Amino acid sequence: MLRRKMAALTLETKLKMPSGYEIPQLGFGVWQTPARDAQDVVTTALATGYRHIDSAAAYRNESGCAASILSSSLPRSSIFFTSKVPTTGISYNGAKAQVAKTLSVTGLDYIDLMLLHAPYGGSAGRKGAWKALVEAVEEGKVRSIGVSNYGVHHLDELETHIKELEEERGGKGMGGVLSVGQWEIHPWCARRDIIEWCAKRGVVVEAYSPLVRGERWGEKVLKGLAAKYGKSEAQVLVRWSLQRGLVPLPKSVTPGRIKENSEVFDFELTEGEMDELETEEYDPVCWDPTTSPLDNRR
Numbered sequence: 685m686l687r688r689k690m691a692a693l694t695l696e697t698k699l700k701m702p703s704g705y706e707i708p709q710l711g712f713g714v715w716q717t718p719a720r721d722a723q724d725v726v727t728t729a730l731a732t733g734y735r736h737i738d739s740a741a742a743y744r745n746e747s748g749c750a751a752s753i754l755s756s757s758l759p760r761s762s763i764f765f766t767s768k769v770p771t772t773g774i775s776y777n778g779a780k781a782q783v784a785k786t787l788s789v790t791g792l793d794y795i796d797l798m799l800l801h802a803p804y805g806g807s808a809g810r811k812g813a814w815k816a817l818v819e820a821v822e823e824g825k826v827r828s829i830g831v832s833n834y835g836v837h838h839l840d841e842l843e844t845h846i847k848e849l850e851e852e853r854g855g856k857g858m859g860g861v862l863s864v865g866q867w868e869i870h871p872w873c874a875r876r877d878i879i880e881w882c883a884k885r886g887v888v889v890e891a892y893s894p895l896v897r898g899e900r901w902g903e904k905v906l907k908g909l910a911a912k913y914g915k916s917e918a919q920v921l922v923r924w925s926l927q928r929g930l931v932p933l934p935k936s937v938t939p940g941r942i943k944e945n946s947e948v949f950d951f952e953l954t955e956g957e958m959d960e961l962e963t964e965e966y967d968p969v970c971w972d973p974t975t976s977p978l979d980n981r982r
């Protein structure tokens with residue numbers, strides 16, 4: 685199980701990815717943040733100290749996020765921007781086109797992290813989309829690449845695809861490097877199998893819906909820990925994620941909550957409390973493509 689010592693955790697903590705680049709451990713999600721609000725919301729997040737913005741083509745707010753990044757007085761290199769190839773584009777041509785489109789609509793020179801949003805497109809589609817991301821890294825358009833919502837069977841398949849691409853493209857490293865995976869992870873959906881798969885390979889694990897989209901407020905253990913530490917239940921959940929070594933991506937459009945979700949570095953859950961909070965339930969609150977079969981062509 686991944687654990688981090690409190691001393692190492694601050695708002696500035698970064699994790700090293702297999703690509704060699706670093707990723708700020710506390711991220712900021714923008715799914716369902718309206719395009720017209722994205723610039724202001726991201727500007728608030730940057731002013732609060734977040735340096736990692738998680739967007740996607742499907743969120744239709746990449747350009748607002750980028751407008752904030754580009755108009756900020758912070759150096760571009762200090763801000764980490766993620767986008768994702770949509771489920772309808774999981775193919776060589778689809779991923780190639782999406783990288784070009786994201787660069788074009790954002791005006792960014794490069795994308796820090798590009799993920800395949802879900803393991804759709806069938807085996808050939810996934811392999812082609814991955815190859816397009818590998819080429820985008822080689823062309824300097826994208827720095828690190830990864831996947832989202834892949835089950836262990838999709839991850840094993842990706843490893844095979846990487847080996848095949850190495851053979852087809854001229855050797856070691858030519859199949860690309862899996863740096864990050866993103867999944868719904870919280871105490872009611874802990875995904876231990878996937879975390880173990882990634883830990884063995886040094887793949888950074890991002891946790892989406894880390895606040896369980898607000899659906900678990902008032903749960904006994906969570907409420908008790910919040911009272912014990914004088915923190916909100918949201919702060920306890922973000923802290924749980926960070927202490928598990930994950931990269932949580934809490935989302936909010938509310939300035940007070942954006943700040944609250946970042947104020948999680950002045951307390952530490954004990955190992956016993958970490959375990960007590962984590963349940964045996966498998967209860968995702970979002971979609972769950974991890975269970976889709978390998979031949980799913982959607």
Ligand SMILES: NC(=O)c1ccc[n+]([C@@H]2O[C@H](COP(=O)([O-])OP(=O)(O)OC[C@H]3O[C@@H](n4cnc5c(N)ncnc54)[C@H](OP(=O)(O)O)[C@@H]3O)[C@@H](O)[C@H]2O)c1
Binds near residue numbers: 941942
């Ligand atoms: N790869 C994928 O398939 C995938 C899927 C889902 C999400 N994600 C990423 O993960 C991010 C986070 O996930 P999510 O948006 O599903 O859910 P979340 O972060 O678990 O929860 C967001 C909800 O909680 C509310 N909230 C935020 N802070 C709060 C606080 N301190 N107290 C009370 N309520 C609070 C927000 O309301 P307000 O905004 O109104 O403040 C919003 O309704 C997304 O934005 C996206 O970047 C990725």
